[in-house]
Amino acid sequence: MISLVTDKEKISPRVIERLTRYLRCLENLSPDDYISSEEMAERMGLTAAQIRKDLSNFISDFGEGFGVRGKGYQVRILYSGIEKILGVHKTNNIIIIGAGRLGGALLAEPEFTKESFNVIGVFDVAEYKVGKEVNGIKIRHTSEIEYFLNTKDRVDIAILTVPKGVAQDIATTLIKAGVKSFLNFAPLKLEVPEDVVVSNIDLYGKLQELNYWKEKVNQW
Amino acid sequence: MISLVTDKEKISPRVIERLTRYLRCLENLSPDDYISSEEMAERMGLTAAQIRKDLSNFISDFGEGFGVRGKGYQVRILYSGIEKILGVHKTNNIIIIGAGRLGGALLAEPEFTKESFNVIGVFDVAEYKVGKEVNGIKIRHTSEIEYFLNTKDRVDIAILTVPKGVAQDIATTLIKAGVKSFLNFAPLKLEVPEDVVVSNIDLYGKLQELNYWKEKVNQW
Numbered sequence: 001m002i003s004l005v006t007d008k009e010k011i012s013p014r015v016i017e018r019l020t021r022y023l024r025c026l027e028n029l030s031p032d033d034y035i036s037s038e039e040m041a042e043r044m045g046l047t048a049a050q051i052r053k054d055l056s057n058f059i060s061d062f063g064e065g066f067g068v069r070g071k072g073y074q075v076r077i078l079y080s081g082i083e084k085i086l087g088v089h090k091t092n093n094i095i096i097i098g099a100g101r102l103g104g105a106l107l108a109e110p111e112f113t114k115e116s117f118n119v120i121g122v123f124d125v126a127e128y129k130v131g132k133e134v135n136g137i138k139i140r141h142t143s144e145i146e147y148f149l150n151t152k153d154r155v156d157i158a159i160l161t162v163p164k165g166v167a168q169d170i171a172t173t174l175i176k177a178g179v180k181s182f183l184n185f186a187p188l189k190l191e192v193p194e195d196v197v198v199s200n201i202d203l204y205g206k207l208q209e210l211n212y213w214k215e216k217v218n219q220w
Numbered sequence: 221m222i223s224l225v226t227d228k229e230k231i232s233p234r235v236i237e238r239l240t241r242y243l244r245c246l247e248n249l250s251p252d253d254y255i256s257s258e259e260m261a262e263r264m265g266l267t268a269a270q271i272r273k274d275l276s277n278f279i280s281d282f283g284e285g286f287g288v289r290g291k292g293y294q295v296r297i298l299y300s301g302i303e304k305i306l307g308v309h310k311t312n313n314i315i316i317i318g319a320g321r322l323g324g325a326l327l328a329e330p331e332f333t334k335e336s337f338n339v340i341g342v343f344d345v346a347e348y349k350v351g352k353e354v355n356g357i358k359i360r361h362t363s364e365i366e367y368f369l370n371t372k373d374r375v376d377i378a379i380l381t382v383p384k385g386v387a388q389d390i391a392t393t394l395i396k397a398g399v400k401s402f403l404n405f406a407p408l409k410l411e412v413p414e415d416v417v418v419s420n421i422d423l424y425g426k427l428q429e430l431n432y433w434k435e436k437v438n439q440w
Contacts, residue, residue: 020429
């Protein structure tokens with residue numbers, strides 16, 4: 001789903017997707033525990049070889065004590081190593097465009113109260129929403145986006161929860177103002193320059209995929 | 221993300237994911253138009269060979285007039301063929317577990333007003349929500365799920381928008397009552413039998429992935 005295609009980058013998007021899944025797996029364990037690639041593979045429905053291969057791409061990012069023979073990986077070291085690879089140990093400033101139900105739901109996600117993803121602005125086109133607060137953040141009019149981007153803190157990621165018909169125009173405005181990465185919920189492919197990254201979440205598409213696999217199960 | 225792993229099924233999850241993206245692409249075109257695999261590839265950032273290979277898996281599912289030499293695919297025929305492959309031409313009954321902001325956001329999605337995905341029940345554990353209506357659907361207590369499943373229409377897909385700590389228990393209850401497919405927003409891997417399919421949407425994981433690619437762009 002990452003639209004970034006370049007030979008400067010050897011790591012496949014699938015590897016990065018799996019790294020985030022390794023974090024989910026490790027979150028359920030005690031930081032002091034050790035886990036082998038075999039145990040992780042068992043928990044995640046992957047192969048141990050796949051996990052070792054994924055991690056070996058980043059061997060220089062892990063500190064000492066990574067992968068103790070006969071014991072496996074210490075949860076704390078593996079977790080913080082993956083966080084470092086993903087860059088989520090730093091604070092990322094986020095703006096959300098579209099203060100509808102989905103935008104509101106994202107703001108309420110407990111993950112957004114963590115330091116690594118910090119929502120600094122919420123925008124909507126609806127006048128009656130402007131000035132109201134969602135989870136302590138004042139909703140601004142979308143016409144203020146450019147001014148906001150020029151005068152406030154750096155924006156690392158823009159989340160688009162706007163209707164399909166306006167998503168491209170909003171993305172173009174944000175890109176002109178310097179935004180380089182997007183999480184897009186609108187069901188369309190955004191046209192962006194090469195140095196801009198887009199990750200898409202297509203809810204309806206996910207249901208359509210699921211429907212296909214469900215039908216297959218029923219046929220057996 | 222599809223946890224279904226079986227040798228009965230030769231089609232890769234990535235192919236099915238791309239089929240849903242082909243639908244998004246075709247939605248922006250007139251049904252009477254023709255589009256070549258090259259044009260689609262250009263619009264989607266894929267190769268024409270990839271698109272032709274994906275579609276060739278399902279050649280028997282498309283009717284006459286599929287892929288006219290020199291003209292390409294007629295949008296109408298390709299679109300309805302992909303819908304048929306995915307099984308989304310039929311009505312799918314959906315229940316949503318968790319009537320929080322995210323559950324409410326999903327109910328408000330315009331896609332759920334389409335015939336193919338029909339929400340027939342919404343459940344929550346919070347007493348103060350029970351009996352209220354969201355988009356015309358009464359919220360029921362989660363303790364009523366089993367009764368509902370035994371007495372109401374068939375449930376095709378359950379969407380879980382519940383906290384991580386309760387997701388597995390709820391999934392287990394639903395599976396016992398006969399639910400075979402899940403769209404899971406809780407950030408954990410559900411343990412399910414082989415004949416149950418799960419598709420995960422991990423919002424925080426998507427942000428973590430995006431963060432990795434963003435950092436890469438900044439380094440160039």
